[in-house]
Amino acid sequence: MAEQCTYEKYVFKKKLETLRSKSGRSTELISLYIPSDKKISDVTNHLREEHGQASNIESKLTSNNVQGALDSLLAKLRSLNKIPENGIAYFIGTVDTGANRTSMENEALIPPESVVDYIYHRDFVFYLEPLEEMLRECSTYGLILLDLREATIGMLVGKQIEVIRHLHSTVPGKQRKGGQSAHRFEQLRRIAIHDFYKRIGDAASEAFLGVEPAELKGILIGGHSPAKEEFSEGEFLHHELQKKVLGLFDTGYTDESGFSELINAAEDILQSIELIKQKKDMEIFFKELATESGKVSYGEDNVRANLEIKAVDVLLLSENLRSERVTVKCGVCGYENKRTRKWKTSEAVPVAGNCPECGSALEVTDVIDIVGEFSELADRGNARIVFVSTDFDEGSQLMIAFGGIAAILRYSTGV
Structure with a gap:
């Protein structure tokens, strides 16, 4: 889907x-x-x-x-x-x-x-x-900021930062009170730190486990050292959330004002995540193509045929694909045909030409977007659709060499 x-x-x-x-x-x-x-x-x-x-x-x-x-x-x-x-x-x-x-x-x-x-x-x-500015990946990321004084839980949804929870710690400062031994004081302090980390983990579970796993792309942890390292390494996060941690980043603030700093620090990782997923799909496509397994298809007509018989597992469409399917018809003899043209921003009606059967003028009777047509066919066949960027070599090849349309098949169809 x-x-x-x-x-x-x-x-x-x-x-x-x-x-x-x-x-x-x-x-x-x-x-x-x-x-x-x-x-x-x-x-x-x-x-x-x-x-x-x-x-x-x-x-x-x-x-x-x-x-x-x-x-x-x-x-x-x-x-x-x-x-x-x-x-x-x-x-x-x-x-x-x-x-x-x-x-x-x-x-x-x-x-x-x-x-x-x-x-x-x-x-x-x-x-x-x-x-x-809004044309960016519609992804959700969990955000955690912490030091030994406070912690803030939030989410990045698209470009919007949502603050979910702010927690204050009861961890005492490093200066012990009179009458306490250094060992006893440090012991109590470590207990308080452990309890605070556990509260942060529980708050993160409450905030992030309700998000669909496919929608939560990752979790960013920011704050001061060594608190963020201790929290991440101490398994205070739910095991499903721990798998989604993308990295730890130094931030000067651990209240909500630190979220922008955290996102800026993780900018390279955030930009590369979707490209990495797209690269993996393209690697599978080229591997199947090289081994001549028959489990790939490319080109508009071949991919459409495989979509119609629900043989497509992954539909690969270039983000730069701009094509329309035009139906032309002769009003005199009833001749009808479908053609594909590059999508244009102009609203001018294209010249359809003359009927090959009787020579009369052809009329454009229907225009549909290729991506919309293929997306609908993919949904009917429960195929996963991947929009592939041209910002990496394999993505450029999809557009240049394969016309922006390819597919990984569930089985060989000979098409």
Whole structure:
């Protein structure tokens, strides 16, 4: 099965690519980001003010286009009962489609992560940076910060840091009270440290064991030495969580302000984890290919055929794959055929050509995204879908040599 957030990421990325390709003839493209806590009435009042100010724009054509875009935005807000939990982003304006023609772009997107700031932006192009920042792996990581004074448990979900629990220790300082022997004092101190580590482990279990194992990609432990080393080596974490520890990192803070420091320290590891998994899948593919086991398939037609008979175990799709399946039909003799073309951001209808049977003009009757089609087929056959980056050699080969589509099969099919 495909990881839901990975396919959603692909769809979201395609929408941004389309918007990125649009441009206006003047500063008449409006980008509007609305956080969930913003009152719709406040946004409406602001847009009405902008509508009034747009009448002062020197170019009458630009003024009319901006006011038309604002009218469309105001109409959308009137039909919006509540701002979605993650906020909403609107992209509206008159775009240049070439050949001295224009069209009205009107797109509303629900972001995969929360919109933080209210933004109204008018320019030649749409303002997409806040959404592009969200185009990263939808992964969950457990975060543990500790020293002998305190500990903080949290999670990194996408780009959002969630603070779950803060604990204070009862570990006495190194200065013993009068009347206690040094040995007795140290003994009591070690007991208190052990109890504190156990409390941290219990809190981590409560926070992380409820997360689906496939979603929890790893655990990062930060803080001061030797506390973090003692905690990690002392088996205070549940054994299932201990397997997911990715590393120990020095941080100056052990309260919630230390989470950003911990994530920055682990940046290289976080970036490499998904690539490592993708490399393993590609290594299996190339191994099966080299041994001629028959348990691999590549190319659009062959992989589609194996998906249809549910023989695919792992579907490998390049993150850079951008193709569409186009159905063309002759309205005169009924001839019908399917073709694959590279996906374009342009909305122009492609010329379908002439019917090979009767010579009449062919008409495009249906267009579907190849990734969407293959993902649906993979889900029906319970195949795992892997979106492969081109940031490593094998990933580049998948795109260049195999057209971005390959599969590891459950058994040899001869296809």
